Amino acid sequence: MVERQSPLEPVLQVGSHGNFEHGVDIILSETQPGSILQLAAWPGEEKKLISVIRTVTGLALPDGAGGGSTDGARSVFGFAPGKFTVVDEAEGLVSAFAGAVTPAIGTVTDLSHGRTAIRIAGPKAEWVLAKFFAIDFALPAFPVGAGRSTVHHDVFAQIQRTGADQFDVYVFRSFARSFWKALCHASEEVGYEVQ
Amino acid sequence: MLITCPYCGPRDVLEFTYQGDGNRERPQPASQNLDAWNAYVYDRLNPAGDHNEIWQHSGGCRSHLRVVRNTLTHEISSTTFARGDHKSAARHKAGGKS
């Protein structure tokens, strides 16, 4: 199989950067999932879609807008009414859903190439993300597993909190390099490591 | 200014795109009533006070919202999904042309 090229390739410099002499407070990485899907239910069909998601991925979606969950390999979160992002380390998730999401339930859109997944972790993850996005990253307001759709000027982002100090940020592939550079820049004051 | 998206919660106005007067009613697609079309495309209710308007949460869930906002104070008194109350809300103001 041909390997996918990352848009971050030339700018992803593994190692410690910025003000790291006293330790790094941020770890940046690209997670490169094999599958990123958008599932969207017709009005009234949301519950059926949620149940399909559970059947296919084993992940149960909690109630409420922006709810989500993750088991490490697979993640799911709501990002808009009736719409969910489902992510899998492995490729080919689209075919698993293609049959399961019937036209009566909704649609499946493959975005595995179109979105780039950047993970930001560490004690200052909230601090650095707050430089970009006007949303509340505090744990009570943004619990683990939950998803948010937001924007930093032209760069749309879907963000899932995948740990107390860890967020996965999905951005459009074409903007990924620019966003990565900005993220590195913004992480400099606290010291960061690229993995 | 913060707009409370029914899905995403309160978000900064920078995440939203204004789509204007929410009282306008689009004629039936096949309508040949040019006055009605002109009113829909060009005429706006422009009140100093509460205004029924459409916003898109373009930097979030991308839903369109029907927002009642005071144009003198910018205070928002209600926010709902636009698709929910489509028909009823479009007619709620007197003086709207059809």
Place this chain on the structure above:
Amino acid sequence: MSPRRSDTGGRIDRLRTIRFTFDGASYTGHAGDTLASALLANGVSLFGRSFKYHRPRGVLTAGVEEPNALVTVLRGEVREPNIAATMIEIYDGLTAVSQNRFPSLSWDVGAVNQLGGKVLSAGFYYKTFMGPVFGPLKGTRFWMFCEHFIRRAAGLGRAGTAPDTARYERMNAFCDVLVVGSGPAGLIAAKAATDQGARVILAELEPHFGGSANWSGEVIDDMPAADWAARTAGQLEGHDNVRLLPRTTVWGYYDGNTLAALERVTDHKENPGKGEPRHRYWAIRAKTVVLATGSFERPLVFPGNDRPGVMLAHAAERYANEYGVLPGDRIALFTNNDSAYRAALALKKAGAAIVAIVDVRPELSNEMRKLAGEAEAEILAGHAVVATEGGKALSGLKVQRFDMASGALSGDARSIHADCLLMSGGWSPTIHLASQAGARAEWNEALQAFLPPKPTQKWIGAGAFNGHFKTLEAILDGRNAGLSAVGATGTPMAYPSIESLPGDPRPAPVFEIKAKGKSFVDFQHDVTAEDVRLAHREGFISVEHLKRYTTLGMATDQGKNSNIPGLAIMAEALGKPIPEVGTTRFRPPYSAVSIGSLAAERFDDIKPERLTPMHDWHVANGATMYAAGLWYRPMIYGLSGETIEQAYVREAKATRESAGIVDVSTLGKIAVQGPDAAEFLDRVYTNMFSTLAVGKARYGLMLREDGLAFDDGTTWRLGEQDFLMTTTTANAGKVMQHLEYFLDVIWPELKVHVTSVTDEWAGAAIGGPKARAILAACLTGTAVDNATLPFMGIVRGKIAGVPVMICRLSFSGEMAFEVYCGAGYGTHVWEALVEAGKPFGLVTYGLEALGTMRIEKGHVTGAEIDGRTTARDLHLDWMLSKKKPFIGSAMMDREGLIAPDRLELVGLIALDNRPLNGGAHVVEVLDEANPHDSIGHITACCYSPALGKHIALALIKGGKARHGSRAFVSDPLRNRFGPIEIVSNHFYDSDGSRMHG
């Protein structure tokens, strides 16, 4: 220790000596000093020059409201002008220079303006410089001649042009309670809210928390107030739910309880840490705001009140108590209220001689008399200062008996020898943020001050902000505010024990002493009491007229010192009470904000770069990149020595002769999915899509609601309910919003989902006579012959192991194919195509060649679909279905849109065989000297290798009817004139035989 520095007291660190320079001279100060306190300690009295008259000025205040002592701070080549010396914390190597003086601060030729004083009164510019009505200086010339000199004399500091290498950052914050100001009221409010578990942010514009506690000399809970403040701040620091922001000015109160603040993170440091921003701009969304912003002391207006050495009373108190600096040895005070007596005593304790307290009030309380006695000061009750003496430093003052009721002066003037005069005209609550939040302030007659209005947003006031000037009141106020901000009530609190000096907060209603000489209201802008009266005489009597006519309050202190005295003088002139003159509504910012901080969130670039999957390949292979909106696209792949024109001609020619390949990944791509997708497309496109077979594509045109052309592109039917729409690169976002709007707002009953998949697909268009052969050479899993892949057909296969989707469509006019694959494979597939094309002479081409071939073919792009053209104008009326309504169909036939004189698309050929220019106009009658009567303009042009001619597309009145006729290109901007022939826009292969193969 310098002569004016006490041996003990204050919060400076006398063990740390800091070296800095001011106007090239070296000075020392101590850690904790401001530039103002350090210079005062060194005996410096002259800090700056005023704006208009270039009068010598000292330091008036000790804080953010300083109007006089403005300096420029230099960091290498980087200049920061107009910074108040009272707000600069000194650091080793600080380099500051004075401004608005030439050649030097003490000898400034601009001071000659003082001689013109009476002529240079308010409104002076409006009444003269009109110049002669005729002759060489008529019109605006005389004014512009004079203006040249006026501009050079005006202005304060000089801005730098060297790029600022400092970093600025932005932070979004959310909290339950934002407390603005950390005096006793703010500290207690923050503590009360914190103890309730709320998320709290406490912002203080000074480096230290505590506000007035740092210099009041009071005792709170049996400890010096400053220690009490430090202890309280320390307690707060230990909590996870509190963020303390020192050096942070909350400068804007915006809608939705969004507040903007500026944190000066490293201005006080010699060397910032790695990655540390100089300024951090906080956008704070607070559920509730506690405004504990304190109050400002007001100057008094009297002749000579601007002389260096004249200072606000509390400022001197601050210098003594916070910095251990005495602003003078022999100090006199001039006041209309009790607060100056505390200052007198503090300065006495610090070692100064208090020579007199001049009080406009005839009757003084025994308490004040007692304080004056402790200060060993002579009391001159019922007196006023009528003049000051000295040059660039105060040497004395004159006082006269003063009648408060009439304002009359009587008796002989008495001279008092003093090197420092402190004034106090009462206190004004700092209500700026509350006013910004949207409501009008209310005048309080007793306090002679505007008090905060009723909240229109979610804020609660506390302390001096509310007019509660006493520390005990402030603390009780603060606690209540902190509790009610989080909806708590709390238990009754034991009153803190407070030892403070007595004093009645109510001042006498005296703002001005009318005597001979210039009495300043706005110090920086040199607005005098006479100017205010002149404005009154000329009818500029509303507050806003006063401000605009005299420039009162328009200086960098934004009227913090001058607003109330100015209003009071106008009120007196009008014979009306102050509130009837009006109040100025405050607007952001509370104090000036660095532009760098406001632009901070862009992280060095105003816009992100948008890159296609093959971007690095293009750059590595010699492409010159072109910024197309946010995208970067190859313009040409130039060979060494080639001009742009040579490169694109070569690329286009090779494409038409053999084959060329171009990156089309930037085209907008939208997945249109669902059972009603076809119906939806029928409504948004002018032509029919429900009839399109699966596996086929169709060119579509969209109109706006008003009937004008909007966007075009091909849409591919991948499945019964699954379409892939393409849009132009430029309009991708707009089309997406257009579709979403109709689905959400107008036709919510349609079951259609639209998703941007622009970034999912890499796209390469390969065209030319050999294109099919190249594809055949590298594509597996499908044939590409006419039967399998007819024009507008779609097939799937693999190239170099990667699944691809291919549609046979053409923009260049050649037989061409758009090859789409997952973006992550884009470069892989692109390289495979390039490799396969080598034996066939395949070239890579960029936007220039793409444009050339589309012009030859007569296709339209954004240059023609410019928001003013109709489908008919562009000869796309064949696409307007008559079988169904579509967006724009009802509006497109209005009279203006079908008028015969509209601009229509045509082709042009240069008959003089010289290059044409985009944006050139077309005329029927050539008049190079006086071009007129344009009939249209060129939208795009090129040298056509296919025709061997310089050609253009143009929008011309009459359009088609002019085919075959001659006209002229008229381009006076570039001096290009010449004959042209007007032809059809389809220059090349108009029957499509090449494309259809």
Place this chain on the structure above:
Amino acid sequence: MAEYSAFSLLKNALTGNKDWKPAWRKPDPKASYDVIVIGGGGHGLSTAYYLAKEHGITNVAVLERGWLGSGNVGRNTTAVRSNYLLPANTRFYEHSMKLWENLSHDLNYNVMFSQRGCLNLAHTPGQFDDLARRGNAMRHLGVDAELMTTAEIARLVPALDVSGSARFPIVGGLMQRRAGTARHDAVAWGYARGADRRGVDIVENCEVTGFLRDGDRITGVSTTRGEIRAKKVALAVAGSTGRVMQLAGIDHMPIESHVLQAFVSESLKPIIDTILTFGMGHFYISQSDKGGLVYGGDLDGYNSYAQRGSLPIVDEVMSEMLALFPGLARVRMLRSWGGVCDMSMDGSPIITTGPLPGMYLNCGWCYGGFKATPASGWCFAWTIAKDEPHDFNAPFTLDRFYRGLVIDDKGQGATPRMH
């Protein structure tokens, strides 16, 4: 009232400036006038001035709700230019430019019109061609325009980042040399004084609360200072057009009121000697005679009468400023304010008779009204006096939208916030 001159200044200085008289009277309104102009802003005042000066109609009252000039004439960024793309706009604004060039003399009031030029920057060759199209359109109507190279621009504005390394490098620009800036308040005061000297009553603190009607016909207004009758009632209320038209029973107009913010920096020694606009966003800047950088950008983008700005636009404008002038990061923004703009559906104004009998309407200035002040008043006065438009404002009708005769310089269609 005395003429203003250097001589009168000197004379008054010698007498302690005690003899200056009010720049305009403060009359009580009379019971009736030939013409009432609603709106004591720039356009209303200039309308009254030209009614008196050009048409001899002096029995005129200008009614102002608050203090004179409290609207957009005192809130704009003072640019005066006639560099439009479409002929109807160019002709109109060029007429205005010609009036500007003699305005200080005409009014005997120095409005400080300084023709220091207006330079529109281009950042791609395509944009440069667009500017050339506009410049050539101007030249074909006899209006001055010239293209500038990057090197010429660098000489004119040395503080500008002309390096190729900018995110949006500057590739050239379109210069109109005759464009410039004027002192905005002085324009209002100058017209007020000029109109007053010709007998016009300027009535401040007089809010119109309703219209007097005789059937359809407008016969006057009721105000907070009583009823006032008039043969003709003319509206020049800019951002308040929607509110005032509602008083006349017209709820819907092709107008939305939007807030536009403006900013000024602290005073600096001269650094920008022209008006400059950014091509990759919406940003314009000049420097006042006092030394403040005066600049602005896009509308806040939603209906508002609040004269209150929003924070995202502040950030956007400052970012664009630094994109052009990276050296100005340490300069500080001193003041900001908002004006309410009457955004029309095509970005062009409306100067017309009607829409009711006895009524005349002047609105739709978007954020370009300041430079139009002289021509707007001149054309409106003509239209009021003659009951028909002058050639200059004939295209600016109210029904042009419905008839498809829009004058859309930006090509944005009926989306007011985009114009």
